[in-house]
Amino acid sequence: MKEIVVISGKGGTGKTSLTASFAVLGGKNLVVGDCDVDADDMHLLLKPDYNVKENFKSGLYAEIIQDKCTACGKCFEVCRFNAVTIENGVYRIDELNCEGCGYCAEVCPEKAIPMIPAAVGSVFKSNIKTGATMIHARLKPGADNSGKLVAKVKQDAKAAAVEMGLEMILIDGSPGIGCPVVSSLTGADYVILVTEPTPSGIHDLKRVYELVKKFKIRAGLIINKNDLNSALTEELKKYAESENINVLSLLPYNEDFTKAITAGITAAEFTESEISGFVKDAWVKAKIDIYKEK
């Protein structure tokens, strides 16, 4: 089985738009996963039916049982996260600040602080408009543990692929270089990097690729809006060559990408525009590179 993850470092480079296009082009031969759980946008183009819903809990938070509390203040003393508040002699937990470490519960002499499983969000298993299966999630506003939710989406996507005997999982990854991205990359076979020829695009690509290298995952690069700045596009190509990254596609700056999104379709389905041809070609090149012998 091949697990393909699309990431970009910087947001707004066209990552989700392209992943959704590839999902449509891959048809029923793959399982789609949306691991951009903070900003899950792929469903707007792939129209999932939210067939199965599962509430996902991970991590803990503390709660003080007031009847048992003797206001000794031990919990306040040990908390490193300013999560224990005192008002008029009453100790409470600020759930937003609580890391769930359980130190307060451990030292409470009255055993007045139970640790409660924290709701992180919901995970959905859906049929999308191509007939394929998609695993996606909704992070609870303000929730911690988005990395755990990402891991859950990937685990479910893998299980669905095994169940249906499919060979490929296509994942829309998260931005940045922190825990959700680390979770997205863990266990992946191939990474599609999407960037643009801007100082931020290059900077963020290099940082996220340093992370990809730590995982020793092969990567291909798509340069979106390549005609915006030809000098920087050349710089990106040279960088890719020096790092042994295959340049899969140079996409034009074309507002048809946004028009497609606004119409609720993927670029691949926008057959009146040149962009559908570009993304089809990019997907073919990516597949060749994915299945290439190392």
Added chain:
Amino acid sequence: MKIAVASGKGGTGKTTLSINLSSYLAENKIFKSLILADLDVEEPNSGLFINGKTVETVEKYKFIPEWNKEKCTNCGLCERVCNFNSVLQFGKTIMILPELCHSCYACSELCPVDALPMKPQRMGEMKLVDASTYTFIESRLDIGQEQAVPLIAQTIEYIDEYSQSSDDMVIIDSPPGTSCPVIEVAKNSDFIILVTEPTPFGLHDLNLAVETMREIGKEFAVVINRWGIGNEDVIKYCEDNKIKIIAKLPNMRKIAEIYSEGRLIYNDVPGFKAELSKVADFLVELKRSSN
């Protein structure tokens, strides 16, 4: 006063607004002193647009337990109290997984024989830059470090110490999304500007950001970027939810080109400058009403 420039969706123009707004406010001396802080520590970009002189670079550390084999009696308490699976016991060996550690100190302080002292471990770097008309502060997470929050929290502490005067205005280029990094910034800010774009993606993620801000009880208003592309659904959404739209930055290929050259936009695009001045006016009014 601290203003966080945030967004649910990435790439909507947080950095574009932050750097142009900071430069515009400083150039026109709208506030007594101005600080721009880039707290998108995973991918900090504001500095790419600033030609300044680095005044100070500070390494930032978090504290991780270190196992002292000689003192350890293998009682197993450390493994039991760690809720993050960061402390593991294999027979007579204790293993620490630093990337999972949240620096809660429980294992270290509860150890009966002091065998797990907390030791500093580098997580990133903060720098202070003199950008001539204003001060720029950037924090940058080391690659391979998973937790952005401790670095963000330490940088905010530094900003609060650095900006002693209540006349200071602090603009914060925030992390994207709706999870812990942006919440760490938002809960420590006085007001949030949410940047969005008039597309279904932008609107959907704006809605998530709005829910998050309401959840943590923060006041916010919206700036629409790339106005002219997509559709007008975002206007209706803001009207229906009684959210103020401060400004609409225009969609132009020319703006994207100037951005790709690493330059400021408002000097070359009058339509952009006119909208930027609305954001400046809004902040002046916000500051006045808070005093």
